[in-house]
Amino acid sequence: HRRLDPDWWVYSFTQLAHADGGGDRAAASTVAVAGGHDEPVPEEADEAVFDPRFAGTRFGVALHAALEETDFAAWRDWRPGDAAPDGEGVHIARALEANGYAADALEDGIAFTTALAGHTLTVPLPEGLRLCDLAPGERRPEIEFQFALAPTRVDALLRLLHAHGVVGSRHGFGLRQRLEGLMTGLIDLTYRHDGRWYVLDYKSNRLPRYDAPALAAAMAHSEYDLQALIYTLALHRWLRFRLGDGYDYERDFGGIRYLFCRGLDAARADSPGIHAQRFEPALVQALDALFAGEASAAPGAPA
Structure with a gap:
């Protein structure tokens, strides 16, 4: 009852x-x-400057997975244009593959995701911190x-x-x-x-x-x-x-x-x-x- x-x-x-x-x-x-999963699909894509393969929910999930698995400290010396630090490219490749990116898109996907991850982990935040400088016990x-x-x-x-x-x-x-x-x-x-x-x-x-x-x-x-x-x-x-x-x-x-x-x-x-x-x-x-x-x-x- x-x-x-x-x-x-x-x-x-x-x-x-x-x-x-x-x-x-x-x-x-x-x-x-x-x-x-809450990343919207772009309304329009300018093919000259934007690659629609790396947009929307699928790419958003892959980027999150790559950032979750990577070693933040390994990116401390990364500069724009650099490849992923030694041993870190594998995390990016796995994240892309796990979200359905096939071999023909992996090279471009790894290069693009590396740039996003590098900027994300080395950009100065308002409190003067870079994520790559955070000790593992502090995050x-x-x-x-x-x-x-x-x-x-x-x-x-x-x-x-x-x-x-x-x-x-x-x-x-x-x-x-x-x-x-x-x-x-x-x-x-x-x-x-x-x-x-x-x-x-x-x-x-x-x-x-x-x-x-x-x-x-x-x-x-x-x-x-x-x-x-x-x-x-x-x-x-x-x-x-x-x-x-x-x-x-x-x-x-x-x-x-x-x-x-x-x-x-x-x-x-x-x-x-x-x-x-x-x-x-x-x-x-x-x-x-x-x-x-x-x-x-x-x-x-x-x-």
């Missing part, structure tokens, strides 16, 4: 982002989706998470998000009136630098430009701001659980870094293609309370 609650579900950013007003696309499984790739969602009204959630400028054009998540269950996801890279924690996501999106306004537009258009907020909350909850009173979001959380790999230029200290952001403590705390079912978690104005 037990009542089964149809609102209980396993949610992810991808599922929420595809749940628009006309219907609700259910999660295909309770397993977090590997990085690269963790592909952290899968699940955190609990108490019954949460969608209208209350959207009021909070809109008050802080997140997914401002969204008015619902499919036909659901509330969210309840688990939130799941897979964070490309989590790292610590100078005592502060960061969330990093690799993006292979092809954009017209990679300056700050273009990146802000891409983040809003693909609702990556919501993805970044979910990832932030996941790491925030984990750090609070593991470190207890030794952790404080405002002091210890450095922010999120979205690296649009096609736009990176490791030769520049102010490289385009880097979206750096830190959500206000008021938003993170209010969202945490809302998802915990605390009645006092009323949406407030941005800090």
Whole structure:
């Protein structure tokens, strides 16, 4: 005679982002989706400057796999135009082969992916760090998470998000009136630098430009701001659980870094293609309370 609650579900950013007003696309499984699956297919390709073989979800997944498997430190002396460091090209080849790239595309694919990986791992980040200089003990790739969602009204959630400028054009998540269950996801890279924690996501999106306004537009258009907020909350909850009173979001959380790999230029200290952001403590705390079912978690104005 037990009542089964149809609102209980396993949610992810991808599922929420595809749940628009006309219907609700259910999660295909309770397993977090590997990085690269949210990369859009380019609308148009200029064959003179762009190779459509290395675009869209398939290439996005291959690039993520190559970056997950490679030895960051091996790239410290890499310069634009160089081949992959000794022993690292094999990871790139395996990632491409595992995602369906045949022998006739491997040479071009390895050269192109090497350039993207090299810039990604050697570009200076806003905090003055290069990923290739991170000690292995200071980073963790592909952290899968699940955190609990108490019954949460969608209208209350959207009021909070809109008050802080997140997914401002969204008015619902499919036909659901509330969210309840688990939130799941897979964070490309989590790292610590100078005592502060960061969330990093690799993006292979092809954009017209990679300056700050273009990146802000891409983040809003693909609702990556919501993805970044979910990832932030996941790491925030984990750090609070593991470190207890030794952790404080405002002091210890450095922010999120979205690296649009096609736009990176490791030769520049102010490289385009880097979206750096830190959500206000008021938003993170209010969202945490809302998802915990605390009645006092009323949406407030941005800090």
